[in-house]
Amino acid sequence: xxxxERSASESTEENVPKPTAAxxxxxxGLAISxxxxxxxxxxxxxxxxxxxDSIQHNFGLNALVTGFVVAIALIGCAIxxxxxxxxxxxWGRIKVMLLGAVLFLASSIGAGLAFSVWDLxxxxxxGGLGIGIASVVAPAYIAEIAPKQSRGSLASLQQLAITIGxxxxxxxxxxxxxxxxxxxxxLWLGLEAWRWMFLVGVIPSVVYGILALILPExxxxxxxxxxxxEARAIFQTLVPESDIDRQxxxxxxxxxxxxxxxxxxxxxxxxxxxxxxxxxxxxxxxxQFVGINVIFYYSTTLWRAVGFTEKNSLIITVITSVTNxxxxxxxxxxxxxxGRRPILLTGSVGMAVSLGVMALAFAFSxxxxxxxxxxxxxxxxxxxxxxxxxxxxxxxxxxxxVWVLLGEIFPTKIRGKALGVAAAAQWIANFLxxxxxxxxxxxxxxxxxGMYALFAVLSFFFVFFKIxxxxxxxxxxxxxxxxxxxxxxxxxxRSSGDxx
Numbered sequence: 095x096x097x098x099e100r101s102a103s104e105s106t107e108e109n110v111p112k113p114t115a116a117x118x119x120x121x122x123g124l125a126i127s128x129x130x131x132x133x134x135x136x137x138x139x140x141x142x143x144x145x146x147d148s149i150q151h152n153f154g155l156n157a158l159v160t161g162f163v164v165a166i167a168l169i170g171c172a173i174x175x176x177x178x179x180x181x182x183x184x185w186g187r188i189k190v191m192l193l194g195a196v197l198f199l200a201s202s203i204g205a206g207l208a209f210s211v212w213d214l215x216x217x218x219x220x221g222g223l224g225i226g227i228a229s230v231v232a233p234a235y236i237a238e239i240a241p242k243q244s245r246g247s248l249a250s251l252q253q254l255a256i257t258i259g260x261x262x263x264x265x266x267x268x269x270x271x272x273x274x275x276x277x278x279x280x281l282w283l284g285l286e287a288w289r290w291m292f293l294v295g296v297i298p299s300v301v302y303g304i305l306a307l308i309l310p311e312x313x314x315x316x317x318x319x320x321x322x323x324e325a326r327a328i329f330q331t332l333v334p335e336s337d338i339d340r341q342x343x344x345x346x347x348x349x350x351x352x353x354x355x356x357x358x359x360x361x362x363x364x365x366x367x368x369x370x371x372x373x374x375x376x377x378x379x380x381x382q383f384v385g386i387n388v389i390f391y392y393s394t395t396l397w398r399a400v401g402f403t404e405k406n407s408l409i410i411t412v413i414t415s416v417t418n419x420x421x422x423x424x425x426x427x428x429x430x431x432x433g434r435r436p437i438l439l440t441g442s443v444g445m446a447v448s449l450g451v452m453a454l455a456f457a458f459s460x461x462x463x464x465x466x467x468x469x470x471x472x473x474x475x476x477x478x479x480x481x482x483x484x485x486x487x488x489x490x491x492x493x494x495x496v497w498v499l500l501g502e503i504f505p506t507k508i509r510g511k512a513l514g515v516a517a518a519a520q521w522i523a524n525f526l527x528x529x530x531x532x533x534x535x536x537x538x539x540x541x542x543x544g545m546y547a548l549f550a551v552l553s554f555f556f557v558f559f560k561i562x563x564x565x566x567x568x569x570x571x572x573x574x575x576x577x578x579x580x581x582x583x584x585x586x587x588r589s590s591g592d593x594x
Contacts, residue, residue: 114334121332124239127305129255131191131232134198134298136259138167138225140390140415141295142218144267144408145288147398148277152286153211157532164391165528166215170222171229172521176514178230186319187235187312190227195303197224202295206285221295226521228302238314239332253494257422259298260390261415266294268408314345360512367515373560374500374516380553381496382523384445385546386488388531389414389481397478410478414485421489434495435563441491442554448484449547452477456539492553499561 142149142164150160174194182190201221208214233252271277274287281287313332316325322342329338362368367375393414397407428437455477459469469477504512534542 112334121239124309125236125251127309128191128232128235128239129251130298130302130305131194131228132252132255133259133262134194134295134302135225135229136256136261137263137295137298138198138201138221138259139263139387140260141263141267141291142167143264143391143393143411144271144277145291146392148286148288149211149214151278152288153214155211157536158529159211161529161532163211163215163218164532165525167218167222167225168521168525168528170219170224171226172222172518172525174223174226174228175230175517175521176226178227179234179514181227182231182234182315183318186315187231187238188306188309190231191235191306191309192303194224194227194231195299195306197221197227199296199299199303202292202299205295206289206291206293208289224299230517235309235312238312239310253497254419254422254426257415257419257489261412261419262298263291264390264408264412264415267291268405268412270294271408272405313341314349317342317345318349360515370503371512371515374503374512375519376556377496377499377561378516378520379523380549380556381492382520382527383546383549384449384488384492384553385527385531385543385549386485386493387524387528388546389485390418391528392531392535393481402474414482417482418485418489418493421486422494425490425494428490429495429498433563434499435557435561437491438495438557438561439554441487441495442550442557444487445484445492446547446550446554448480448487449543449550451480452484453540453543453547455480456543459539 146160146164149155149163155163174197178190181193198221201217201224204217204220205214208217236252267277270281270287270290274281277288277291278286281290285293310328310331311324313325313328316322316328325342326338329341333341360367360371362371364372393407393411397410402410425437455469455473458473468474500513500516531542534545
């Protein structure tokens with residue numbers, strides 16, 4: 095872009111009327127309400143943590159089947175995420191949010207009252223469908239109602255809501271097990287505590303459904319379906335009157351570009367796909383192959399296996415989830431100041447070191463005559479500290495930043511399709527790690543954590559050689575860097591004003 099065009103663009107942005115305080119509060123309220131979908135995502139993905147051992151003992155499962163029951167929800171998530179976009183374009187964002195809430199409500203009740211492992215697996219797939227839908231529709235809705243000036247910070251509410259959902263799920267697990275005496279003990283109405291861990295999910299699913307009923311439909315969907323008067327009425331509560339026509343023109347232009355994008359293809363000369371699509375897939379896979387979800391799905395089982403009581407294991411898991419929330423907030427505050435590359439590279443180093451320490455600690459584990467595993471001496475606290483350092487390094491880097499990059503690296507015409515492929519790769523990688531952990535842990539925990547450490551090392555070199563800096567750049571400029579990513583590594587931006 096020339097200096098004249100840049101100056102004109104900056105001048106135009108300066109002349110855009112600012113929303114009133116009341117409008118900003120309304121937008122924030124809508125974004126927070128929609129982000130409850132992210133809360134459900136985090137809650138569902140971690141609520142099984144406190145129930146794993148009880149499920150295994152109650153239904154007499156081996157390690158492989160246990161891992162499958164935990165991971166099977168992710169299959170539903172992948173399917174839900176795949177169909178969500180099409181359903182949202184056909185029915186509207188609000189109706190699809192309601193569908194997600196209903197599916198999660200049914201899953202919470204069904205899983206809590208499950209009479210067999212296959213029954214439990216079915217309801218976890220149903221819940222996964224709801225979560226997959228929410229994981230796509232909620233951030234899309236937020237992006238469509240948020241003004242350009244605050245879209246980034248409001249979109250980050252989804253990731254924050256996910257981490258809070260993880261925390262609440264693990265906290266409720268700990269409280270329920272504590273009241274009952276253990277996860278396998280009866281609590282209320284003759285049901286064991288682990289069943290109530292799932293039944294608690296009824297509360298956030300009902301809240302999400304009620305919020306969806308009172309939220310306005312996305313103006314973008316209304317314009318796409320020819321409902322201009324309804325879209326204008328909603329915009330009157332979100333943006334200044336003098337800016338409504340510009341907002342509508344921008345959206346209608348974008349809708350036209352999206353229709354052109356339907357003709358675009360992801361096919362290319364690198365194993366059938368464009369190179370940039372592979373970059374998105376590999377980023378997504380690395381995010382999961384470092385083993386982060388092992389901490390949030392199996393940590394209670396893990397700490398019990400090395401000598402901690404069930405109560406202490408649940409408390410440790412809750413503390414870890416609080417740490418995850420805090421470092422996610424830190425990442426949100428730093429990403430536009432420090433840049434993507436430095437944070438990702440630092441995170442890779444921290445994850446590799448902490449995972450390596452965990453592998454070393456578990457190499458010294460001992461098994462007594464009863465088959466119970468423990469870590470002698472200082473190795474128990476060392477493993478505990480290393481696990482939390484790992485969560486800090488991941489939560490402040492690869493957790494939120496992969497989503498930032500996936501939103502920046504794809505050309506406009508293929509962005510929707512490419513994001514779908516990258517998200518599917520993430521769900522599949524998550525499933526593989528989740529289903530494989532129990533048998534791999536039974537085989538060798540040092541080997542398992544050593545493998546995760548190796549993927550953390552590989553992630554460092556992938557970022558170093560393939561990911562250029564995109565901080566402060568307009569999307570169109572950021573996309574062009576990936577045409578020659580290896581040549582452009584380390585590219586820095588002088589200021590956001592240089593990037594228009």
